[in-house]
Amino acid sequence: MAAEPARPSHPFLIKLPGVYAPQGDTRLLMTALERERIRPGAVVLDLGTGSGVLALRAAQLGGSVIAVDVARVAVVTARLNAFLHHRRITVRRSDLISAVGEHSYDLVLCNPPYVPSPTARGPTRGASRAWDAGPDGRAVVDRVCDDAPAALRRGGVLLMVHSKLCDPDATVRRLSRGGLEASISARAHIPVGPVLRSRINWLRARGLMSADDRFEELVIIRAEQT
Template sequence: MLLRLPGTYPAQGDTRLLTDTLARLGYARGRSVLDVCTGGGAVALAAVRAGARRVTAVDLSHRAVLTARANALLARARVRVWRGDLFEPVQDERFDLVLANPPYVPAETDRLPRHHPGRSWDAGVDGRALLDRICAGAHRVLVPGGRLLLVQSTLSGEEATLSHLRSRGMTAAVAARAPEPFGPVMSARAELLRSRGLLRADQEHEELVVVEARLPVPSGAAARGFGRVV
């Protein structure tokens, strides 16, 4: 059971899909791992359990950082937790694996909450305020051959994520998908999403996907021992 301060994103279906995919693929073992939008640190701790050599976690929220640090202490896990905006605190470092469970729920406006629980899920009108930034910047903090695992809803544009990552020179595909019943946030947002044509009239679930992307190894360089190529 993880500690959770009020206003910190709880581990939910998207967290489980990402951590289950991480465990199945085995990419963390012996590797350096970065977890962005860490929330309470559930994904970072899953990387530790999966055998990561070094784990760093980042979140913009003060409460999330405090919660993640507390959970790492309680788990006796070595996790560096920094407060900052996505890759900014680690811009001079490189990692074998980046994990991300960012806010991705389409909202009424593009104004992102700053001091409200909604900052954990609201992501602009199209749900891509954080997704696009992660797609644009992940390659800068990955070693050659490094990988990104990112979880999102298909309501926020699965193909847009794949296209954006490929435009940055990465190979990308869906590694896992699963239906997720609407929770309180999505139930409250359902009429708005139906009005935009994103949901059927009778739809009460969304589909979650884990997108896997890989930064190619330069021609002539030795691969770093990762498993399959996306």
């Protein structure tokens, strides 16, 4: 049996203003990452890296990591954290998979914006673009689903976290249509946070939450290129 992977030895992270702070969804995705047992030198892509915490963990587990984010401040933050923790991580400013070239990967990690928002597509600037994802929460999730098959090598795996509010079954179906073997591999319930509370009436009016909801269900979507 393989040894349990060491927990991160460098918990301290720099987080510049406007960069998404690691939260419950980050922890759930990190647990899923650790279950994959990354082989040494596996090529890992971290989409929407934010602070770079998942990229750091993938590198610590032996992966060769490319981390991308559309926000310049996130790119700077991830580079600083990689430097401070002595990890070789390539960090690029990129809009999802489309700007990273013709490469393919053994593992793709993604914690995308997934919170349903009253705005049509979510903002293009500011901290809220880390979570706002249009009325159904799928403005970015669907793009990841569509791009993932081409980005994964044979045997490669996509791990993506998002909320039950944006229809995990739709994510599984969309990935499956792309030829991947997809499923919900983990679930967790976390207390409703300030973003959801700030638009609770709108979410209730759309039937996405009820008056007595105190927790949000998060899921890990795992999809493999067979």
